Amino acid sequence: MEVNSTKNQYKTEKKRDSRLVAILATVFTLLFLAMGVGGVYYNGSKLYRHINLVFGGVKTEARITGYKESWSKDGDEINYTKMYSPVITYYDSSNHSYILHADYSSNSKEWSNDVTVYFDKKDPFNAIRGGFWHLWFWPFLFLCLYMIPLVIGLFVIIYYMGTLKKKKPFIT
Numbered sequence: 181m182e183v184n185s186t187k188n189q190y191k192t193e194k195k196r197d198s199r200l201v202a203i204l205a206t207v208f209t210l211l212f213l214a215m216g217v218g219g220v221y222y223n224g225s226k227l228y229r230h231i232n233l234v235f236g237g238v239k240t241e242a243r244i245t246g247y248k249e250s251w252s253k254d255g256d257e258i259n260y261t262k263m264y265s266p267v268i269t270y271y272d273s274s275n276h277s278y279i280l281h282a283d284y285s286s287n288s289k290e291w292s293n294d295v296t297v298y299f300d301k302k303d304p305f306n307a308i309r310g311g312f313w314h315l316w317f318w319p320f321l322f323l324c325l326y327m328i329p330l331v332i333g334l335f336v337i338i339y340y341m342g343t344l345k346k347k348k349p350f351i352t
Contacts, residue, residue: 216330223323233298242270242297
């Protein structure tokens with residue numbers, strides 16, 4: 181009699197453990213998918229915006245007129261690094277000035293005050309900083325990096341759906 185109760189207790193614990201594993205696998209898969217979809221959408225839309233402004237906008241020379249300073253915390257809670265985000269002034273064809281606050285920062289100021297800016301003809305406030313690194317390299321790199329969790333999440337879902345069709349779930 182005691183052997184049967186031990187076996188039943190073991191089966192109950194095994195079911196409870198397998199449910200926990202299934203819940204955790206589902207949560208992590210959904211997190212991977214959300215992170216991947218969000219990152220791919222953000223960086224894809226950023227690349228799309230850059231393509232539209234480079235090929236359909238106005239290219240102009242601009243000048244860094246100042247820096248917005250902020251502090252970034254290093255790995256520990258003691259050390260902070262001063263970060264500089266450029267404030268860029270550019271002009272449209274009718275000589276109206278506009279200000280572009282860069283969406284990046286660095287721990288040093290730029291070595292040149294002259295930069296290239298692309299802006300929309302209809303809405304000159306819609307502008308981006310030019311240059312290969314700012315326009316293409318970083319957005320494309322992050323787009324590729326965010327595809328990794330997206331592909332992993334999709335792979336897990338496709339694999340799990342395949343095991344359900346065979347009636348052999350991989351988490352039991």
